[in-house]
Amino acid sequence: EMVMTQSPATLSVSPGERATLSCRASQSVSSNLAWYQQKPGQAPRLLIFGASTRATGIPARFSGSGSGTEFTLTISSLQSEDFAVYYCQQYNNWPLTFGQGTKVEIK
């Protein structure tokens, strides 16, 4: 099973600052990686697929990069509504697997 490891576990950021989240795969997943945002009590929401393509309606301040085993989600200027937990997910191999999440909290 592909293991996805996210870092850091928690990221404390002030509004308006940049946030950089990392995701590492135990084997290459090519560009078959997605990022999701989850707020308390809500379902996840798709942000990024194909490692770097924003989903419909996702603001340009969200960007994804990477391929193979190393991936990054960058939020260029954090807004109040961006404080949430972010998960990466590989869909290159069965079973599909998720990282453990990075919580972005207000500093």
Added chain:
Amino acid sequence: QVQLVQSGAEVRKPGASVKVSCKASGFTFTSYAMHWVRQAPGQRLEWMAWINAGNGNTKYSPKFQGRVTITRDTSASTAYMELSGLRSEDTAVYYCARVAPRNYYMDVWGKGTTVTVSS
């Protein structure tokens, strides 16, 4: 608009089974596949199974193989997930999610169904 509406919260005793439904609207159900994903309290998301709503083909996570069954009713545009042999560790929120066309990531999610397993 595109929606996935899931059935309500369930409480079961250990050893019992539960069946969760997911009704699709706003798109052609049989043109898509669906995933089932769960999240135990404070835990990461965990993929369980996939079904092609058009032809009924399925794929299961080895962790749940033998305990989970996913089906669909095309006339009702509804997918189902049944989990048997419930134990306390199965207490979680269960989500259905639509699969993006020609791909395997989740582009639309249901709001989730809470399943509580307690004696």
